[in-house]
Amino acid sequence: MAKVGVVGIGHTKFGNLSEFDLGDIMAYAATDALEDAGFLEKRKEIDQVIVGNMASGLFCHQSAVASSVISKMDMEPVPAELVENGPASGASAIKIGYMAVASGMADIVLVIAGEVMRKVTGWTGTEYVATMLHPQAEYDMGLTLPGFGGMFTRMYMEKYGLTERDLALLAVKNHANGAKNKYAHIQAECTIEAIADGPEANVVNTYVAEPLRMYSTCPVSDGAAALLLVNMDSPKAKLFSKKPIRIAGIASATDTHCVHNRKDPLKLDAVRIAGEKAYAMAGLTPKDISFAELHDAFSILELAISEEVGFFERGKSFLAVRKGETEIDGRLPINTSGGLKSKGHPVGATGVSQAVELVRQLRGEAEEGRQVRDPKYGMAVNFGGFGNNVVAMIFAKE
Amino acid sequence: MIDFSMYDFKEPEIMAYKCEKCGTLYYPAPMICGKCHSRRDPVSDAHWETFALKGPCTLLTWTRLWNLPEGYNKKYLLFGIVQFDNGLRASGRLETDNPVTGMPLVATVVSSDERPGKPVNVFVFKEAE
Numbered sequence: 001m002a003k004v005g006v007v008g009i010g011h012t013k014f015g016n017l018s019e020f021d022l023g024d025i026m027a028y029a030a031t032d033a034l035e036d037a038g039f040l041e042k043r044k045e046i047d048q049v050i051v052g053n054m055a056s057g058l059f060c061h062q063s064a065v066a067s068s069v070i071s072k073m074d075m076e077p078v079p080a081e082l083v084e085n086g087p088a089s090g091a092s093a094i095k096i097g098y099m100a101v102a103s104g105m106a107d108i109v110l111v112i113a114g115e116v117m118r119k120v121t122g123w124t125g126t127e128y129v130a131t132m133l134h135p136q137a138e139y140d141m142g143l144t145l146p147g148f149g150g151m152f153t154r155m156y157m158e159k160y161g162l163t164e165r166d167l168a169l170l171a172v173k174n175h176a177n178g179a180k181n182k183y184a185h186i187q188a189e190c191t192i193e194a195i196a197d198g199p200e201a202n203v204v205n206t207y208v209a210e211p212l213r214m215y216s217t218c219p220v221s222d223g224a225a226a227l228l229l230v231n232m233d234s235p236k237a238k239l240f241s242k243k244p245i246r247i248a249g250i251a252s253a254t255d256t257h258c259v260h261n262r263k264d265p266l267k268l269d270a271v272r273i274a275g276e277k278a279y280a281m282a283g284l285t286p287k288d289i290s291f292a293e294l295h296d297a298f299s300i301l302e303l304a305i306s307e308e309v310g311f312f313e314r315g316k317s318f319l320a321v322r323k324g325e326t327e328i329d330g331r332l333p334i335n336t337s338g339g340l341k342s343k344g345h346p347v348g349a350t351g352v353s354q355a356v357e358l359v360r361q362l363r364g365e366a367e368e369g370r371q372v373r374d375p376k377y378g379m380a381v382n383f384g385g386f387g388n389n390v391v392a393m394i395f396a397k398e
Numbered sequence: 399m400i401d402f403s404m405y406d407f408k409e410p411e412i413m414a415y416k417c418e419k420c421g422t423l424y425y426p427a428p429m430i431c432g433k434c435h436s437r438r439d440p441v442s443d444a445h446w447e448t449f450a451l452k453g454p455c456t457l458l459t460w461t462r463l464w465n466l467p468e469g470y471n472k473k474y475l476l477f478g479i480v481q482f483d484n485g486l487r488a489s490g491r492l493e494t495d496n497p498v499t500g501m502p503l504v505a506t507v508v509s510s511d512e513r514p515g516k517p518v519n520v521f522v523f524k525e526a527e
């Protein structure tokens with residue numbers, strides 16, 4: 001199988017971009033990636049464009065966004081297709097791009113992912129996101145993704161002794177990182193006094209889906225990110241100005257659509273299996289990973305995912321967070337970008353955004369104060385549905 | 399005067415499924431039995447037994463959900479996941495003042511027209527009497 005590397009990255013600032021066209025935002029991030037790779041003028045030599053998006057049909061009343069982006073970038077007749085896998089659409093787009101290169105069908109692939117969610121109200125947006133649930137057994141009940149986040153958090157708390165303050169510690173850590181990330185939606189630190197310990201904490205940090213509070217839930221964001229992939233074994237790999245960051249492992253796995261049908265509803269089998277497959281592909285173990293981007297749409301997921309991919313024993317990850325082990329200067333920094341909590345979560349864009357952070361860290365290009373010291377391998381987990389379709393990626397500096 | 403009693407109002411129900419060949423229970427309906435690979439024809443349900451999922455169950459976890467989606471004008475709603483004695487589990491609404499994991503409940507079904515679109519059947523888990 002061909003070696004696949006990333007030679008260009010692009011990223012819009014995440015936030016409220018609802019005044020803009022989805023295709024414009026995607027094209028902007030993709031153009032950044034082409035400029036980064038020194039390949040803007042040669043863009044029609046790209047063999048394939050893969051676009052990741054979850055729900056442009058609902059949020060923007062727009063379909064066929066891949067065609068829209070190609071035309072905006074004057075890239076016809078380059079082939080372009082859309083990949084949809086809920087909030088894991090971005091990482092799935094990378095995986096399909098990887099498969100295109102590894103199969104030999106393409107040498108240069110541009111992956112673009114984006115989402116504009118804020119053209120509609122939060123009330124409507126919550127409803128649209130809930131359409132990824134089981135249509136009759138979950139959606140019809142009135143349930144939402146935060147609802148499942150809350151129920152999962154309660155199970156974890158009652159089994160392992162996690163507290164609401166532990167979740168607040170994750171917000172403090174991720175906001176500290178996001179405050180320094182030029183792409184983050186919320187570039188502001190928060191203190192444990194303000195959101196957990198102080199007298200006004202219950203007002204500042206209100207419940208969203210008990211026991212999950214606002215600071216344990218990601219914001220609703222717009223934005224886009226892009227990667228340029230190349231076959232590292234091909235002579236074309238020499239066309240680019242940047243040294244490639246290798247995709248050492250990329251894999252996905254699925255789980256029951258209904259959360260209630262999992263034998264142990266606290267186990268995220270799709271995360272564990274995707275992680276195991278990515279490690280096997282890369283020939284690595286959890287101990288080799290220098291830092292990670294984990295899909296903390298709800299803070300509990302950062303903990304649960306970190307356990308499923310083998311960083312910590314089951315039920316023990318929050319003890320490591322208390323000791324600061326996952327802070328930027330800790331043993332295993334997690335969500336160095338600020339995570340979904342602070343960087344934001346434009347659903348379809350998130351997987352590619354996580355990959356951009358892996359590349360920035362491995363290149364040593366992260367902002368001062370949030371650059372991991374000499375990282376070798378970065379891992380990202382992009383979580384689709386409530387864990388029913390998950391992608392794991394491991395990037396290597398070489 | 400119209401005599402409404404002549405109309406047979408059907409109580410709303412949510413159905414569970416049993417594979418006749420191997421006896422495995424399902425909720426919601428599968429298209430293939432995970433154990434014996436029997437197919438289910440969604441028109442006839444031939445070779446599948448259907449039964450209303452309701453009655454005694456136990457609360458596994460719950461949440462009080464604020465920020466409800468479009469259609470709901472309430473301040474919050476309670477939701478839970480329950481397990482029935484036959485091993486099946488279900489997600490739905492919870493109606494109790496003081497939810498506690500492990501508490502016994504009774505699963506009932508109501509017709510709800512809160513969300514956009516046609517009315518749908520919704521589980522409401524209530525305190526056992």
Ligand SMILES: [Zn+2]
Binds near residue numbers: 421434
């Ligand atoms: Zn069967």
